[in-house]
Amino acid sequence: MLLGQIEAPWLILHDAVHPFVTPELTRAVLDAARQDGAAIASVPVARFFYDTEGRLRAAPNEVLQTQKPMAFQREGLARGFELLDAGQALEPTHERGALELLAMAGVRPRFVRGQARNIKITPLEDLELARALLGRDRPP
Template identity: 45%
Template sequence: MFDAKARKPQAAQALIQAAGGGTRLGLGPKAFVPLGGQTLLERSITLFRDIAESILVAVPAADFERARALVGAPGVTILVGGPTRSDTTRKLIGAATAPWLILHDVVHPFATTASVRQLLDAAREPGAAAPGIVNTEYLYRRDGEILHAPGDVLVGQKPVVFSSEAVKRAYERLDAADVSGDPSLLEVLEIAGIRTAFVEGSARNIKITSLEDLELAEAMVALERLRSKS
């Protein structure tokens, strides 16, 4: 379990989702999209180098060798992802061996070491933890009906920390119950009686899904470099 005095959390593995085709972004597989001189995949690997015991990465089948050439190293295992995000998540979890897992997605390039350590600590008792930010706008249905006022709900972010034993047990129950649809990881954890604890996230921890998001990310990197020189 997480030891605040240690450089790395004990027996925690990072699982990196990098198997998306990047269709909405339109720049090819998102793992290889450059940002600030590094690909999104390289940035994720860098994040977990000093936090996790080892790293599992799921990439598109066609880019397996490309990913291995880019980030393949001791402690980093490259896997072929599944046809959907949920399938990829299950493949990563199925390959994991540590009691605590950290699920991340390369489209969140600004997650920090400090936030991951906070999540590892927060997950200790409930069994799972995730960052979240409070909504600041009214949320509506497509037909115009108001769903939530500002401050009513949280917007979840990555990474998510959770118990390996609990989530594998939950998937077994899910399969036995023959649940239809594509439940999220947090819904799967609920099946095992794990209610995810949310800690305060950051507005800087943006998700890159569009060209506008990438432009914002590039501006954030440029500002970081400018501040570091001042």
């Protein structure tokens, strides 16, 4: 496993689909992780959530949407993988993998206030929003 080849005590997870992340947010996440063992950028969701039966599940600002970057101690993630390999934990999903592995190891991340502009570009509509954020109406 690649994690076993990493010697750095701290890891920062980021991806290219969050192109508007700022150095300030990255520093804030890393500083929080150094204090608490792990941290991730997030923004409150300003919407109501209902289940399919019409029951309110979350009011505005009760739910967080995570963003990148996230930072954590390599040791915490390695411990989560050990527990997973030992069959002591459920297999993490692709989307929540790192947070679930850290939770398995008893590491609870601090949620650092993210930035509205730090969008994740996935479907084509997100690319249109990214162009608007860059001040472009059309692709170059």
